[in-house]
Amino acid sequence: MKNIDKNKKIASEWFKHLQNHICEELELIENKNKKSKNLFSKKKWTRDKTGSNKLGGGEMRLLRGNVFEKAGVNVSTVFGQLSKKLKGKIPGTEDNSKFWASGISLVIHPFSPKIPAIHMNTRYIVTQKSWFGGGIDITPSDKNSGESKKIAKYFHGELEKTCNDYKKGSYKKYKKWCDDYFFLPHRNESRGLGGIFFDNLNSDDWNSDMNFVSNVGKTFINTYKIIVQKTIKSPWNNKDKLLQSHRRSRYVEFNLLYDRGTKFGLETDGNIEAIFMSLPPMASW
């Protein structure tokens, strides 16, 4: 097996393993102290068509629960030829439109406005080049409360360790990238309280890069479990819930107006259900 094929296998299997692990952990929190059992629904999809150059598919997992009002955890591995429209727009496709992409993407919108919403995505892309990309960021309803700031501080601290264990100074770079990316120019405001964002990651040491990407996934579940624990018992009222709906409207605006993943998905006839799983259960304008 060629090195690149081995790498593809390791990366895509890790994303699947991580999906399982995350869903199990979230189900444990969702059903703690309860007799009811709210589980993730699972839905496999494929974009394979005979004679088509669009191959691969994925698995969507969706939980609509009491703690997690809406949690979507998707993996996909797609490959084939890029459309003419996209050829050359992605590194390593200038002369050859062949591509392979695998990743995990999740968004969690908790019911309680005191638990921050969170997004995490990691991916491995192979064209004539190959690289990793990904990120995590949190979005509390009330970005300015002391509680939110304390949580953000803890969250950023954990991400800093994960990044700097991989490469010294990388946290600062990935944090700024995240702040720049999750920004709504028409509102002149950030989507949330940030985190990290990285793309085109290829240090020439594949194992080290893959290890970092795995650690981003692990940091997500480890920190989010603690964040939920810290906030789940905080009391809230109707005003807090309204603020959450308002914050979620900005989430919608960002995803539909600016998010590159959404645009890429729509332009490549991706799976609409999977692409739009990130959208909140309720939003208000």
Place this chain on the structure above:
Amino acid sequence: MKNIDKNKKIASEWFKHLQNHICEELELIENKNKKSKNLFSKKKWTRDKTGSNKLGGGEMRLLRGNVFEKAGVNVSTVFGQLSKKLKGKIPGTEDNSKFWASGISLVIHPFSPKIPAIHMNTRYIVTQKSWFGGGIDITPSDKNSGESKKIAKYFHGELEKTCNDYKKGSYKKYKKWCDDYFFLPHRNESRGLGGIFFDNLNSDDWNSDMNFVSNVGKTFINTYKIIVQKTIKSPWNNKDKLLQSHRRSRYVEFNLLYDRGTKFGLETDGNIEAIFMSLPPMASW
């Protein structure tokens, strides 16, 4: 006064008059049989800046009521020089970026899922060319119910009269234009049950065109009053309200992903509050 200046004055004054008239009529419905008085809030805005080529402004009117959960009725008259980005993309701006645009735009999201949401817009644009544009369309929560179909039939019939009084055969053309425009390709579904849409309207008989555009505005308020009357007493349950939230999510997707007015507004640093007034009070995914 030059002809074109007289035309600008007549059109922009009509839009303001129509805004007043529509708001009064909607307030009458909103407060019928009630002691409370839910009125439109009014907010003027201007984009004038000293030495700037961006001139003009408008007035937003917003009602958050019991019958009309969210109703936005905006007028604006803006003029100056188009940005380099837009020069040449609008008819009559190939050699001269001067433009003048005036219009009224409204979106009503009623509280009852049995009353259809409605959108209406008419505008007059002057560059080196000049033309009218506009349209109306309705969006019932349940597009397939017998009640919705009956209402759509009545609504389309009234629009047909208004169009064909202006010009025989125009209804068919404007109806198709509306169906083509208010379509979500990623969902392979229409936004609602249609109506009419027209643009670049200039028949060389300005009075006749202006008269048609006025009649579109009048047809809106006359038919919508009757549609509300017909549906306001229809009982509904929680399931209907959920369907309404779902339908509204498609409204959001259309406006943020495809609507030309929204795109134009964002690209010209328009008034965000006015542009996004069309977004529903609550939507769910």
